[in-house]
Amino acid sequence: xxxxxxxxxxxxxxxxxxxxxxxxxxxxxxxxxxxxxxxxxxxxxxxxxxxxxxxxxxxxxxxxxxxxxxxxxxxxxxxxxxxxxxxxxxxxxxxxxxxxxxxxxxxxxxxxxxxxxxxxxxxxxxxxxxxxxxxxxxxxxxxxxxxxxxxxxxxxxxxxxxxxxxxxxxxxxxxxxxxxxxxxxxxxxxxxxxxxxxxxxxxxxxxxxxxxxxxxxxxxxxxxxxxxxxxxxxxxxxxxxxxxxxxxxxxxxxxxxxxxxxxxxxxxxxxxxxxxxx
Numbered sequence: 319x320x321x322x323x324x325x326x327x328x329x330x331x332x333x334x335x336x337x338x339x340x341x342x343x344x345x346x347x348x349x350x351x352x353x354x355x356x357x358x359x360x361x362x363x364x365x366x367x368x369x370x371x372x373x374x375x376x377x378x379x380x381x382x383x384x385x386x387x388x389x390x391x392x393x394x395x396x397x398x399x400x401x402x403x404x405x406x407x408x409x410x411x412x413x414x415x416x417x418x419x420x421x422x423x424x425x426x427x428x429x430x431x432x433x434x435x436x437x438x439x440x441x442x443x444x445x446x447x448x449x450x451x452x453x454x455x456x457x458x459x460x461x462x463x464x465x466x467x468x469x470x471x472x473x474x475x476x477x478x479x480x481x482x483x484x485x486x487x488x489x490x491x492x493x494x495x496x497x498x499x500x501x502x503x504x505x506x507x508x509x510x511x512x513x514x515x516x517x518x519x520x521x522x523x524x525x526x527x528x529x530x531x532x533x534x535x536x537x538x539x540x541x542x543x544x545x546x547x548x549x550x551x552x553x554x555x556x557x558x559x560x561x562x563x564x565x566x567x568x569x570x571x572x573x574x575x576x577x578x579x580x581x582x583x584x585x586x587x588x589x590x591x592x593x594x595x596x
Contacts, residue, residue: 319470322347322385324402325394326357329419333392333443335361338375340474346377347384354379382409392417392441399423400431407432415466417441419456421490422543425483426456436460439467442487451476456483485547493532494540494552497525501555504575510590511575529585530574534567536556 321337323330326348338361349352354377361375378384379479385391385406389415393399397579403416410416416438420429429435440454451471455464464480471478481488500514504526509517515524529537538559561567561574568574569581576583 319343319389319473320387321345321470322388322391323394324384324391324406326379327395329443330394331357331360331364332494333394333419333441334375335364336443336476338365342374342473344375344386345388347381348377348378349379349487351379372483381405385410385414388414390415390417390466392419394419400428401430403432403438407434413437413466415439415463415470417467419440419443421487422485425454425574426458429456429458432521437463439463440483441471444487444489449476450489451478452487452489453478453480454483454486455480465580485544490540491544491548493525493528494537494544497537498541498552498555498558499528500525501529501557504588504590505555505557507591511586511588513590526575529558530568530578530583532568533570535562570579 319335320343322345323334323337324347326346327342330346334335334344334346334357338368346354346357348357358375358377381402386409388410391406391410393402399418399420406416412434414437416432417440418425418438419441421442423440425438426442429438433436435456435458437460438453439459442452442454444450453464453467453471468478468480485491496518502515503509504511511526518524523531538554541552541554541558565571566573566587569578572578573587575587577585577587
């Protein structure tokens with residue numbers, strides 16, 4: 319499959335790398351030539367095992383050239399996506415699937431501006447490399463588009479999960495709901511950090527460690543967005559906002575709900591209640 323990625327942010331680079339690993343021909347588009355080549359270099363370094371070969375991956379600043387032979391075009395940045403898709407739609411085949419990977423973007427809102435909204439989907443990749451991709455479907459999306467999108471996801475060794483167009487990703491919404499409740503219990507002095515995490519034994523890590531690994535500033539941004547779009551149940555806990563304001567944003571900062579040493583949680587950063595002997 320010929321895949322064009324419009325965007326050289328971290329998500330665009332990740333998507334392009336997965337596509338190359340899946341045996342696809344990949345073209346990256348960026349307005350800045352230096353940014354385009356930096357993306358190629360970063361992907362080559364990340365692959366590092368001879369996976370990149372021949373013309374499997376290239377970069378260009380010319381949009382028409384980038385999408386001319388594409389079976390799938392994915393936009394990973396948020397700069398005027400409807401306008402950019404409208405330009406793309408004029409130069410690609412009618413069978414070409416158009417996708418956006420931005421979770422804060424309404425797929426339906428983009429699709430309704432196009433002549434052929436039936437070929438538009440969302441592709442939400444999880445930051446944690448879970449092997450699952452949410453394929454966002456609108457009321458206009460036709461089965462043929464779903465088949466092509468699903469086949470693409472499977473070709474990059476991931477599992478497609480088809481979901482309706484709603485603020486997401488849904489996996490993140492499920493995760494942050496659990497994390498918020500753990501934060502509220504911690505703030506109320508009900509139990510300590512390690513106790514709360516250890517109670518969820520079905521998970522490989524607990525919700526507070528997971529929030530630290532994801533980045534508390536990212537979790538705060540996600541909750542603020544979901545609170546605006548979905549409702550007050552996603553209102554960020556004060557404890558989370560205080561941690562972020564203090565620069566204690568998780569593993570990258572060395573402290574969040576845990577103190578981190580060599581990317582592993584060394585000890586809780588917040589003292590638990592007196593009866594918590596962990």
